[in-house]
Amino acid sequence: MTASKTSEEAILAAARKVFGIRGREGARMQEIADEAGINKALLHYYFRSKEKLFEIVFQEAFSKFARNVNELLRSEASFDQKIDSFIENYITLLIDNPYLPGFVIGEIGSNPERLLDFISSRGILLDSFQEQVSEEYQKGNIRKIDGKHLFVNIIALCVFPIIGRPILKGLFFSNDNSAFDTFLLTRQEEVKRFIHSSLRPDIQNDDL
Amino acid sequence: MTASKTSEEAILAAARKVFGIRGREGARMQEIADEAGINKALLHYYFRSKEKLFEIVFQEAFSKFARNVNELLRSEASFDQKIDSFIENYITLLIDNPYLPGFVIGEIGSNPERLLDFISSRGILLDSFQEQVSEEYQKGNIRKIDGKHLFVNIIALCVFPIIGRPILKGLFFSNDNSAFDTFLLTRQEEVKRFIHSSLRPDIQNDDL
DNA sequence: TGTAATTTTGACCAGTTGGTTAAACCAAAC
DNA sequence: GTTTGGTTTAACCAACTGGTCAAAATTACA
Numbered sequence: 001m002t003a004s005k006t007s008e009e010a011i012l013a014a015a016r017k018v019f020g021i022r023g024r025e026g027a028r029m030q031e032i033a034d035e036a037g038i039n040k041a042l043l044h045y046y047f048r049s050k051e052k053l054f055e056i057v058f059q060e061a062f063s064k065f066a067r068n069v070n071e072l073l074r075s076e077a078s079f080d081q082k083i084d085s086f087i088e089n090y091i092t093l094l095i096d097n098p099y100l101p102g103f104v105i106g107e108i109g110s111n112p113e114r115l116l117d118f119i120s121s122r123g124i125l126l127d128s129f130q131e132q133v134s135e136e137y138q139k140g141n142i143r144k145i146d147g148k149h150l151f152v153n154i155i156a157l158c159v160f161p162i163i164g165r166p167i168l169k170g171l172f173f174s175n176d177n178s179a180f181d182t183f184l185l186t187r188q189e190e191v192k193r194f195i196h197s198s199l200r201p202d203i204q205n206d207d208l
Numbered sequence: 209m210t211a212s213k214t215s216e217e218a219i220l221a222a223a224r225k226v227f228g229i230r231g232r233e234g235a236r237m238q239e240i241a242d243e244a245g246i247n248k249a250l251l252h253y254y255f256r257s258k259e260k261l262f263e264i265v266f267q268e269a270f271s272k273f274a275r276n277v278n279e280l281l282r283s284e285a286s287f288d289q290k291i292d293s294f295i296e297n298y299i300t301l302l303i304d305n306p307y308l309p310g311f312v313i314g315e316i317g318s319n320p321e322r323l324l325d326f327i328s329s330r331g332i333l334l335d336s337f338q339e340q341v342s343e344e345y346q347k348g349n350i351r352k353i354d355g356k357h358l359f360v361n362i363i364a365l366c367v368f369p370i371i372g373r374p375i376l377k378g379l380f381f382s383n384d385n386s387a388f389d390t391f392l393l394t395r396q397e398e399v400k401r402f403i404h405s406s407l408r409p410d411i412q413n414d415d416l
Numbered sequence: 417t418g419t420a421a422t423t424t425t426g427a428c429c430a431g432t433t434g435g436t437t438a439a440a441c442c443a444a445a446c
Numbered sequence: 447g448t449t450t451g452g453t454t455t456a457a458c459c460a461a462c463t464g465g466t467c468a469a470a471a472t473t474a475c476a
Contacts, residue, residue, distance in 0.1 A: 007423080007424085022233070023231055023233060023234070023314065024234075025230070025231060025233040025234035026231070026232070026233035026234075028462090028463075028464090029463075029464060029465085030462095030463080030464095038424075038425090039424060039425050039426080040425090040464090040465090041424075041425065041426085041465085041466080041467085042423080042424060042425080043464095043465095044464085044465060044466075045423075045424080048465095049464075049465075050463095050464065050465090102313065102316070105310065105313060105371055105372075106231065106314065108310070108371070108372065108373070108374045108375060126379065126380070143405065145398075145402075146394075146398065148380055148391065149394075149395065149398045149402070152368065152369055152372075152376065152395075153365055153399075153402055155368065155372075156364045156365050156367075156368030156369070157361055157364050157365070159364075159368065160360065160363065160364030160367065160368055161360055161364070163313055163316070163371075164313075164316065164360075164363075165316075166316050166320035166324070167316060167320075167324075168360065170320075170324040171334065172334070172356055175324070183356065186354075186357075187357065187360075190353075190354065190357045191361075194353075194357070194361055194406050195406075197351065197405075197406040197407075197408070197410075198402050198403075198405040198406030199405075200405070200408070202405075215453080215454085236432090236433070236434090237433075237434060237435085238432095238433080238434095246454075246455090247454060247455050247456080248434090248435090248455095249435085249436080249437090249454075249455065249456085250453080250454060250455080251434095251435095252434085252435060252436080253453075253454080256435095257434075257435075258433095258434065258435090417476100418475100418476085419474100419475085419476085420473105420474085420475080420476095421472105421473080421474075421475095422471105422472080422473070422474085423470105423471080423472065423473080424469105424470080424471070424472080425468105425469085425470070425471085426467105426468100426469090426470095427466105427467090427468095427469105428465105428466080428467085428468105429464105429465085429466075429467100430463100430464095430465090430466100431462105431463085431464090431465105432461105432462085432463075432464100433460105433461085433462075433463090434459105434460095434461090434462100435458105435459085435460090435461100436457105436458080436459075436460100437456105437457090437458080437459100438455105438456100438457095438458105439454105439455085439456090439457100440453105440454080440455070440456095441452105441453075441454070441455085442451100442452090442453080442454095443450105443451090443452090443453100444449105444450085444451085444452105445448105445449085445450080445451100446447100446448090446449080446450095
Protein backbone atom coordinates (compact mmCIF):
# COMPACT_ATOMS: atom_id res chain seq x y z
CA MET A 1 0.00 0.00 0.00
CA THR A 2 2.78 2.37 0.89
CA ALA A 3 4.69 1.42 -2.22
CA SER A 4 1.61 1.74 -4.39
CA LYS A 5 0.92 5.29 -3.23
CA THR A 6 4.53 6.07 -4.03
CA SER A 7 4.37 4.54 -7.49
CA GLU A 8 1.08 6.17 -8.25
CA GLU A 9 2.35 9.56 -7.16
CA ALA A 10 5.63 9.05 -8.99
CA ILE A 11 3.70 8.32 -12.15
CA LEU A 12 1.56 11.41 -11.73
CA ALA A 13 4.58 13.60 -11.10
CA ALA A 14 6.32 12.18 -14.15
CA ALA A 15 3.19 12.56 -16.25
CA ARG A 16 2.81 16.19 -15.22
CA LYS A 17 6.36 16.86 -16.27
CA VAL A 18 6.43 14.94 -19.54
CA PHE A 19 2.97 16.02 -20.71
CA GLY A 20 3.90 19.57 -19.78
CA ILE A 21 7.04 19.54 -21.86
CA ARG A 22 6.04 17.41 -24.82
CA GLY A 23 2.31 17.95 -24.98
CA ARG A 24 -0.31 15.25 -25.15
CA GLU A 25 0.76 13.87 -28.51
CA GLY A 26 4.46 14.39 -28.04
CA ALA A 27 4.54 12.61 -24.70
CA ARG A 28 5.55 8.95 -24.75
CA MET A 29 4.31 6.46 -22.19
CA GLN A 30 7.81 5.01 -22.09
CA GLU A 31 9.29 8.39 -21.22
CA ILE A 32 6.78 8.85 -18.42
CA ALA A 33 7.63 5.39 -17.11
CA ASP A 34 11.36 6.10 -17.24
CA GLU A 35 10.87 9.44 -15.54
CA ALA A 36 8.88 7.72 -12.80
CA GLY A 37 11.43 4.93 -12.59
CA ILE A 38 8.93 2.14 -13.13
CA ASN A 39 7.85 -0.33 -15.77
CA LYS A 40 5.66 0.91 -18.58
CA ALA A 41 2.97 -1.65 -17.88
CA LEU A 42 2.50 -0.15 -14.47
CA LEU A 43 1.19 2.99 -16.08
CA HIS A 44 -1.68 0.99 -17.45
CA TYR A 45 -2.12 -0.81 -14.18
CA TYR A 46 -2.80 2.40 -12.28
CA PHE A 47 -4.30 4.48 -15.07
CA ARG A 48 -6.11 2.63 -17.79
CA SER A 49 -4.77 4.47 -20.80
CA LYS A 50 -2.74 7.43 -21.94
CA GLU A 51 -5.97 9.35 -22.41
CA LYS A 52 -7.12 8.64 -18.86
CA LEU A 53 -3.76 9.62 -17.44
CA PHE A 54 -3.74 12.80 -19.44
CA GLU A 55 -7.29 13.61 -18.43
CA ILE A 56 -6.43 13.36 -14.75
CA VAL A 57 -3.30 15.45 -15.01
CA PHE A 58 -5.01 17.99 -17.20
CA GLN A 59 -8.05 18.47 -15.01
CA GLU A 60 -5.83 18.74 -11.98
CA ALA A 61 -3.86 21.48 -13.74
CA PHE A 62 -6.86 23.32 -15.06
CA SER A 63 -8.53 23.23 -11.66
CA LYS A 64 -5.65 25.19 -10.20
CA PHE A 65 -6.18 27.87 -12.79
CA ALA A 66 -9.90 27.92 -12.38
CA ARG A 67 -9.70 28.13 -8.62
CA ASN A 68 -7.62 31.28 -8.81
CA VAL A 69 -9.78 32.85 -11.47
CA ASN A 70 -12.89 32.16 -9.50
CA GLU A 71 -11.39 33.85 -6.49
CA LEU A 72 -10.73 36.92 -8.58
CA LEU A 73 -14.30 36.92 -9.77
CA ARG A 74 -16.09 36.04 -6.56
CA SER A 75 -14.08 37.35 -3.65
CA GLU A 76 -15.70 39.99 -1.50
CA ALA A 77 -12.55 42.03 -1.00
CA SER A 78 -12.18 45.52 -2.38
CA PHE A 79 -11.49 45.91 -6.06
CA ASP A 80 -7.84 46.87 -5.65
CA GLN A 81 -7.23 44.15 -3.12
CA LYS A 82 -8.86 41.53 -5.31
CA ILE A 83 -6.64 42.41 -8.23
CA ASP A 84 -3.52 42.53 -6.12
CA SER A 85 -4.09 39.23 -4.40
CA PHE A 86 -5.07 37.59 -7.66
CA ILE A 87 -1.89 38.71 -9.38
CA GLU A 88 0.19 37.64 -6.44
CA ASN A 89 -1.39 34.22 -6.12
CA TYR A 90 -1.53 33.62 -9.83
CA ILE A 91 2.11 34.42 -10.54
CA THR A 92 3.20 32.39 -7.54
CA LEU A 93 1.10 29.50 -8.78
CA LEU A 94 2.67 29.80 -12.21
CA ILE A 95 6.21 30.00 -10.88
CA ASP A 96 5.61 26.88 -8.81
CA ASN A 97 3.92 25.07 -11.70
CA PRO A 98 5.61 26.34 -14.84
CA TYR A 99 4.25 23.47 -16.89
CA LEU A 100 0.64 24.48 -16.34
CA PRO A 101 0.14 27.08 -19.09
CA GLY A 102 1.76 25.15 -21.91
CA PHE A 103 -0.34 22.26 -20.80
CA VAL A 104 -3.64 24.05 -21.02
CA ILE A 105 -2.67 25.93 -24.16
CA GLY A 106 -1.55 22.78 -25.90
CA GLU A 107 -5.04 21.44 -25.43
CA ILE A 108 -6.75 24.55 -26.70
CA GLY A 109 -5.96 23.98 -30.35
CA SER A 110 -6.65 20.29 -30.58
CA ASN A 111 -9.58 19.92 -28.21
CA PRO A 112 -11.48 23.13 -27.54
CA GLU A 113 -14.75 21.35 -26.83
CA ARG A 114 -13.55 19.57 -23.76
CA LEU A 115 -12.11 22.78 -22.40
CA LEU A 116 -15.41 24.54 -22.83
CA ASP A 117 -17.33 21.73 -21.19
CA PHE A 118 -14.93 21.93 -18.33
CA ILE A 119 -15.25 25.67 -18.03
CA SER A 120 -19.01 25.72 -18.15
CA SER A 121 -19.24 22.84 -15.67
CA ARG A 122 -17.02 24.87 -13.37
CA GLY A 123 -19.34 27.78 -13.79
CA ILE A 124 -16.81 30.53 -14.15
CA LEU A 125 -18.93 33.63 -14.36
CA LEU A 126 -17.72 37.03 -15.37
CA ASP A 127 -20.86 39.02 -14.74
CA SER A 128 -20.08 40.01 -11.18
CA PHE A 129 -16.58 41.08 -12.14
CA GLN A 130 -17.82 43.19 -15.01
CA GLU A 131 -20.41 44.80 -12.76
CA GLN A 132 -17.77 45.61 -10.21
CA VAL A 133 -15.60 47.18 -12.90
CA SER A 134 -18.35 49.50 -14.05
CA GLU A 135 -19.24 50.32 -10.44
CA GLU A 136 -15.67 51.34 -9.79
CA TYR A 137 -15.80 53.53 -12.85
CA GLN A 138 -18.99 55.21 -11.74
CA LYS A 139 -17.48 55.83 -8.34
CA GLY A 140 -14.62 57.58 -10.12
CA ASN A 141 -12.04 55.14 -8.80
CA ILE A 142 -10.87 53.94 -12.19
CA ARG A 143 -11.01 55.09 -15.78
CA LYS A 144 -13.58 53.65 -18.15
CA ILE A 145 -12.65 50.17 -19.31
CA ASP A 146 -14.45 47.09 -20.54
CA GLY A 147 -14.35 44.38 -17.88
CA LYS A 148 -13.64 41.73 -20.49
CA HIS A 149 -10.55 43.51 -21.69
CA LEU A 150 -9.36 44.13 -18.18
CA PHE A 151 -9.84 40.47 -17.34
CA VAL A 152 -7.90 39.37 -20.40
CA ASN A 153 -5.18 41.92 -19.69
CA ILE A 154 -4.61 40.71 -16.15
CA ILE A 155 -4.38 37.07 -17.16
CA ALA A 156 -2.19 37.89 -20.14
CA LEU A 157 0.33 39.83 -18.09
CA CYS A 158 0.62 36.98 -15.60
CA VAL A 159 0.65 34.00 -17.92
CA PHE A 160 2.65 35.13 -20.90
CA PRO A 161 6.09 35.35 -19.31
CA ILE A 162 5.74 31.78 -18.11
CA ILE A 163 4.76 30.53 -21.52
CA GLY A 164 7.49 32.48 -23.22
CA ARG A 165 10.07 31.67 -20.61
CA PRO A 166 12.60 29.91 -22.85
CA ILE A 167 12.46 32.70 -25.39
CA LEU A 168 12.56 35.54 -22.90
CA LYS A 169 15.21 33.86 -20.83
CA GLY A 170 17.47 33.73 -23.86
CA LEU A 171 16.54 37.16 -25.10
CA PHE A 172 16.96 38.98 -21.80
CA PHE A 173 19.40 37.01 -19.70
CA SER A 174 21.51 34.82 -22.00
CA ASN A 175 19.76 31.75 -20.59
CA ASP A 176 20.61 32.52 -17.00
CA ASN A 177 17.90 30.71 -15.08
CA SER A 178 18.25 32.43 -11.75
CA ALA A 179 18.27 35.84 -13.42
CA PHE A 180 14.99 34.98 -15.06
CA ASP A 181 13.51 33.74 -11.80
CA THR A 182 14.38 37.08 -10.26
CA PHE A 183 12.71 38.77 -13.19
CA LEU A 184 9.56 36.76 -12.59
CA LEU A 185 9.53 37.72 -8.94
CA THR A 186 9.95 41.43 -9.65
CA ARG A 187 7.12 40.96 -12.09
CA GLN A 188 4.68 40.36 -9.32
CA GLU A 189 4.97 43.98 -8.21
CA GLU A 190 5.43 45.24 -11.74
CA VAL A 191 2.17 43.76 -12.98
CA LYS A 192 0.27 45.20 -10.04
CA ARG A 193 1.80 48.59 -10.73
CA PHE A 194 1.09 48.27 -14.43
CA ILE A 195 -2.57 47.46 -13.93
CA HIS A 196 -3.28 50.00 -11.22
CA SER A 197 -1.37 52.65 -13.10
CA SER A 198 -3.38 52.00 -16.22
CA LEU A 199 -6.65 52.10 -14.31
CA ARG A 200 -6.06 55.53 -12.78
CA PRO A 201 -8.89 57.83 -13.79
CA ASP A 202 -8.14 60.16 -16.67
CA ILE A 203 -7.02 63.64 -15.77
CA GLN A 204 -7.76 65.15 -19.12
CA ASN A 205 -10.89 63.74 -20.66
CA ASP A 206 -11.07 62.91 -24.37
CA ASP A 207 -7.68 61.28 -24.63
CA LEU A 208 -8.27 60.05 -28.13
CA MET B 209 5.78 23.70 -63.61
CA THR B 210 2.49 25.48 -63.04
CA ALA B 211 1.00 22.39 -61.44
CA SER B 212 4.08 21.87 -59.33
CA LYS B 213 3.98 25.39 -57.92
CA THR B 214 0.35 24.79 -57.09
CA SER B 215 1.03 21.49 -55.37
CA GLU B 216 3.94 22.85 -53.45
CA GLU B 217 1.96 25.83 -52.25
CA ALA B 218 -1.06 23.67 -51.46
CA ILE B 219 1.16 21.49 -49.31
CA LEU B 220 2.62 24.48 -47.50
CA ALA B 221 -0.82 25.93 -46.86
CA ALA B 222 -2.07 22.59 -45.57
CA ALA B 223 1.04 22.16 -43.44
CA ARG B 224 0.60 25.60 -41.91
CA LYS B 225 -2.94 24.74 -40.98
CA VAL B 226 -2.42 21.22 -39.68
CA PHE B 227 0.80 21.94 -37.79
CA GLY B 228 -0.88 25.02 -36.37
CA ILE B 229 -3.83 23.07 -35.05
CA ARG B 230 -2.25 19.77 -34.05
CA GLY B 231 1.30 20.81 -33.24
CA ARG B 232 4.42 19.18 -34.58
CA GLU B 233 3.83 15.80 -32.98
CA GLY B 234 0.08 15.78 -33.34
CA ALA B 235 0.18 16.57 -37.03
CA ARG B 236 -0.05 13.60 -39.39
CA MET B 237 1.50 13.59 -42.82
CA GLN B 238 -1.63 11.91 -44.12
CA GLU B 239 -3.80 14.71 -42.79
CA ILE B 240 -1.60 17.31 -44.44
CA ALA B 241 -1.80 15.39 -47.71
CA ASP B 242 -5.59 15.13 -47.48
CA GLU B 243 -5.87 18.80 -46.63
CA ALA B 244 -3.73 19.63 -49.65
CA GLY B 245 -5.70 17.21 -51.82
CA ILE B 246 -2.65 15.24 -52.95
CA ASN B 247 -0.97 11.94 -52.35
CA LYS B 248 1.09 11.51 -49.22
CA ALA B 249 4.21 10.54 -51.14
CA LEU B 250 4.16 13.94 -52.78
CA LEU B 251 4.92 15.51 -49.44
CA HIS B 252 8.20 13.68 -49.40
CA TYR B 253 8.81 14.49 -53.03
CA TYR B 254 8.72 18.23 -52.38
CA PHE B 255 9.94 18.28 -48.79
CA ARG B 256 12.24 15.50 -47.73
CA SER B 257 10.72 14.72 -44.37
CA LYS B 258 8.19 15.83 -41.79
CA GLU B 259 10.98 17.58 -39.93
CA LYS B 260 12.04 19.54 -43.00
CA LEU B 261 8.50 20.54 -43.76
CA PHE B 262 7.94 21.63 -40.21
CA GLU B 263 11.19 23.56 -40.17
CA ILE B 264 10.18 25.54 -43.24
CA VAL B 265 6.71 26.34 -41.98
CA PHE B 266 7.98 27.18 -38.53
CA GLN B 267 10.74 29.52 -39.66
CA GLU B 268 8.32 31.23 -41.99
CA ALA B 269 5.95 31.78 -39.07
CA PHE B 270 8.59 32.89 -36.64
CA SER B 271 10.00 35.33 -39.17
CA LYS B 272 6.71 37.17 -39.25
CA PHE B 273 6.87 37.61 -35.50
CA ALA B 274 10.47 38.62 -35.49
CA ARG B 275 9.99 41.16 -38.26
CA ASN B 276 7.35 42.98 -36.26
CA VAL B 277 9.32 42.87 -33.06
CA ASN B 278 12.39 44.23 -34.80
CA GLU B 279 10.40 47.11 -36.15
CA LEU B 280 9.29 47.94 -32.64
CA LEU B 281 12.85 47.88 -31.43
CA ARG B 282 14.56 49.62 -34.33
CA SER B 283 12.14 52.07 -35.84
CA GLU B 284 13.07 55.74 -35.70
CA ALA B 285 9.57 56.98 -35.00
CA SER B 286 8.61 58.61 -31.74
CA PHE B 287 8.11 56.43 -28.72
CA ASP B 288 4.34 56.69 -28.70
CA GLN B 289 4.08 56.17 -32.41
CA LYS B 290 6.34 53.12 -32.28
CA ILE B 291 4.21 51.48 -29.65
CA ASP B 292 0.98 52.31 -31.41
CA SER B 293 2.05 51.08 -34.80
CA PHE B 294 3.55 47.96 -33.26
CA ILE B 295 0.35 47.07 -31.45
CA GLU B 296 -1.69 47.77 -34.56
CA ASN B 297 0.52 45.72 -36.87
CA TYR B 298 1.01 42.94 -34.40
CA ILE B 299 -2.64 42.37 -33.62
CA THR B 300 -3.53 42.58 -37.30
CA LEU B 301 -0.83 40.04 -38.05
CA LEU B 302 -2.19 37.77 -35.35
CA ILE B 303 -5.78 38.08 -36.50
CA ASP B 304 -4.73 37.20 -40.04
CA ASN B 305 -2.54 34.33 -38.85
CA PRO B 306 -4.22 32.92 -35.79
CA TYR B 307 -2.19 29.72 -35.93
CA LEU B 308 1.11 31.53 -35.44
CA PRO B 309 1.29 31.80 -31.66
CA GLY B 310 0.27 28.25 -30.84
CA PHE B 311 2.79 27.20 -33.39
CA VAL B 312 5.69 29.02 -31.82
CA ILE B 313 4.56 28.20 -28.30
CA GLY B 314 4.24 24.53 -29.08
CA GLU B 315 7.88 24.54 -30.03
CA ILE B 316 9.03 26.39 -26.96
CA GLY B 317 8.65 23.50 -24.58
CA SER B 318 10.03 20.73 -26.74
CA ASN B 319 12.82 22.51 -28.55
CA PRO B 320 14.00 25.69 -26.88
CA GLU B 321 17.52 25.46 -28.29
CA ARG B 322 16.47 25.87 -31.89
CA LEU B 323 14.33 28.85 -30.99
CA LEU B 324 17.22 30.51 -29.26
CA ASP B 325 19.55 29.86 -32.18
CA PHE B 326 16.97 31.37 -34.42
CA ILE B 327 16.53 34.41 -32.23
CA SER B 328 20.20 35.08 -31.82
CA SER B 329 20.82 34.59 -35.54
CA ARG B 330 18.11 37.14 -36.16
CA GLY B 331 19.88 39.49 -33.81
CA ILE B 332 16.88 40.84 -31.97
CA LEU B 333 18.35 43.45 -29.70
CA LEU B 334 16.59 45.08 -26.83
CA ASP B 335 19.23 47.57 -25.83
CA SER B 336 18.02 50.43 -27.97
CA PHE B 337 14.44 49.92 -26.78
CA GLN B 338 15.47 49.91 -23.15
CA GLU B 339 17.52 53.05 -23.68
CA GLN B 340 14.60 54.77 -25.28
CA VAL B 341 12.35 53.79 -22.38
CA SER B 342 14.69 55.32 -19.82
CA GLU B 343 15.14 58.41 -22.00
CA GLU B 344 11.39 58.89 -22.08
CA TYR B 345 11.32 58.58 -18.32
CA GLN B 346 14.05 61.16 -17.90
CA LYS B 347 12.20 63.51 -20.20
CA GLY B 348 9.21 63.10 -17.92
CA ASN B 349 7.06 61.64 -20.68
CA ILE B 350 6.37 58.34 -18.92
CA ARG B 351 6.55 56.92 -15.43
CA LYS B 352 9.52 54.82 -14.37
CA ILE B 353 9.37 51.31 -15.78
CA ASP B 354 11.82 48.60 -16.68
CA GLY B 355 12.07 48.26 -20.46
CA LYS B 356 12.07 44.47 -20.21
CA HIS B 357 8.78 44.44 -18.37
CA LEU B 358 7.24 46.92 -20.75
CA PHE B 359 8.35 44.83 -23.70
CA VAL B 360 6.88 41.67 -22.20
CA ASN B 361 3.68 43.49 -21.29
CA ILE B 362 3.10 44.75 -24.82
CA ILE B 363 3.67 41.35 -26.40
CA ALA B 364 1.57 39.63 -23.75
CA LEU B 365 -1.42 41.89 -24.26
CA CYS B 366 -1.33 41.32 -28.00
CA VAL B 367 -0.61 37.61 -28.14
CA PHE B 368 -2.56 36.15 -25.27
CA PRO B 369 -6.11 36.66 -26.58
CA ILE B 370 -5.16 34.83 -29.76
CA ILE B 371 -3.69 31.92 -27.87
CA GLY B 372 -6.64 31.74 -25.54
CA ARG B 373 -9.17 32.30 -28.25
CA PRO B 374 -11.17 29.08 -27.80
CA ILE B 375 -11.40 29.58 -24.06
CA LEU B 376 -12.22 33.26 -24.18
CA LYS B 377 -14.62 32.81 -27.04
CA GLY B 378 -16.60 30.35 -24.97
CA LEU B 379 -16.27 32.28 -21.75
CA PHE B 380 -17.26 35.66 -23.15
CA PHE B 381 -19.41 35.07 -26.19
CA SER B 382 -20.90 31.55 -25.98
CA ASN B 383 -18.70 30.52 -28.89
CA ASP B 384 -19.93 33.23 -31.22
CA ASN B 385 -17.04 33.62 -33.64
CA SER B 386 -17.94 36.96 -35.12
CA ALA B 387 -18.50 38.44 -31.68
CA PHE B 388 -15.03 37.39 -30.71
CA ASP B 389 -13.57 38.83 -33.90
CA THR B 390 -15.16 42.14 -33.01
CA PHE B 391 -13.66 41.85 -29.56
CA LEU B 392 -10.23 41.33 -31.09
CA LEU B 393 -10.64 44.40 -33.25
CA THR B 394 -11.71 46.62 -30.38
CA ARG B 395 -8.70 45.25 -28.58
CA GLN B 396 -6.39 47.06 -30.93
CA GLU B 397 -7.46 50.41 -29.47
CA GLU B 398 -7.89 48.99 -26.00
CA VAL B 399 -4.34 47.72 -25.76
CA LYS B 400 -2.96 51.04 -26.96
CA ARG B 401 -5.07 52.84 -24.37
CA PHE B 402 -4.05 50.39 -21.69
CA ILE B 403 -0.34 50.80 -22.35
CA HIS B 404 -0.36 54.57 -22.72
CA SER B 405 -2.59 54.96 -19.73
CA SER B 406 -0.28 52.86 -17.62
CA LEU B 407 2.77 54.79 -18.79
CA ARG B 408 1.39 58.20 -17.80
CA PRO B 409 3.80 59.82 -15.37
CA ASP B 410 2.81 59.55 -11.72
CA ILE B 411 0.96 62.49 -10.25
CA GLN B 412 1.67 61.60 -6.66
CA ASN B 413 5.13 60.16 -6.20
CA ASP B 414 5.78 57.17 -3.94
CA ASP B 415 2.81 55.12 -5.03
CA LEU B 416 3.95 52.07 -3.13
C1' DT C 417 5.51 -20.28 7.84
C1' DG C 418 2.26 -20.67 4.22
C1' DT C 419 -0.97 -18.57 1.30
C1' DA C 420 -3.80 -15.20 -0.80
C1' DA C 421 -3.75 -10.61 -2.70
C1' DT C 422 -1.48 -6.95 -4.62
C1' DT C 423 2.17 -4.87 -7.18
C1' DT C 424 5.75 -5.03 -10.73
C1' DT C 425 7.88 -6.78 -14.67
C1' DG C 426 9.56 -8.66 -19.42
C1' DA C 427 7.89 -10.22 -23.54
C1' DC C 428 4.83 -9.60 -26.82
C1' DC C 429 1.04 -7.78 -30.13
C1' DA C 430 -1.75 -5.00 -33.35
C1' DG C 431 -2.28 -0.61 -35.26
C1' DT C 432 -0.34 3.52 -36.78
C1' DT C 433 3.14 6.54 -38.73
C1' DG C 434 6.82 8.48 -41.47
C1' DG C 435 9.06 7.19 -45.31
C1' DT C 436 10.36 4.45 -49.81
C1' DT C 437 9.91 2.72 -54.45
C1' DA C 438 8.67 1.35 -58.82
C1' DA C 439 5.40 2.21 -61.93
C1' DA C 440 1.99 5.36 -64.14
C1' DC C 441 0.87 9.86 -65.84
C1' DC C 442 1.43 13.95 -68.53
C1' DA C 443 3.07 17.86 -70.86
C1' DA C 444 6.59 19.61 -74.01
C1' DA C 445 10.32 18.78 -77.57
C1' DC C 446 11.71 16.54 -81.48
C1' DG D 447 4.29 9.25 -82.44
C1' DT D 448 7.77 8.66 -79.39
C1' DT D 449 11.04 10.20 -76.27
C1' DT D 450 12.24 12.88 -72.24
C1' DG D 451 11.61 15.26 -68.07
C1' DG D 452 9.27 16.29 -64.13
C1' DT D 453 5.10 15.03 -61.45
C1' DT D 454 1.82 11.94 -59.09
C1' DT D 455 0.27 7.72 -57.34
C1' DA D 456 -0.68 2.98 -55.11
C1' DA D 457 1.41 -0.39 -52.65
C1' DC D 458 4.50 -1.46 -49.41
C1' DC D 459 7.84 -1.48 -45.28
C1' DA D 460 10.36 -0.86 -40.95
C1' DA D 461 10.03 1.41 -36.71
C1' DC D 462 7.53 3.01 -33.12
C1' DT D 463 3.60 3.34 -29.90
C1' DG D 464 -0.07 2.32 -26.80
C1' DG D 465 -1.66 -1.47 -24.79
C1' DT D 466 -2.00 -6.58 -23.07
C1' DC D 467 -0.86 -10.66 -20.38
C1' DA D 468 0.97 -14.21 -17.89
C1' DA D 469 4.46 -14.86 -14.76
C1' DA D 470 7.41 -13.14 -11.04
C1' DA D 471 8.17 -10.41 -6.95
C1' DT D 472 6.53 -8.37 -3.01
C1' DT D 473 3.41 -7.53 0.65
C1' DA D 474 -0.49 -8.64 3.86
C1' DC D 475 -2.37 -11.73 6.70
C1' DA D 476 -3.61 -16.24 9.04
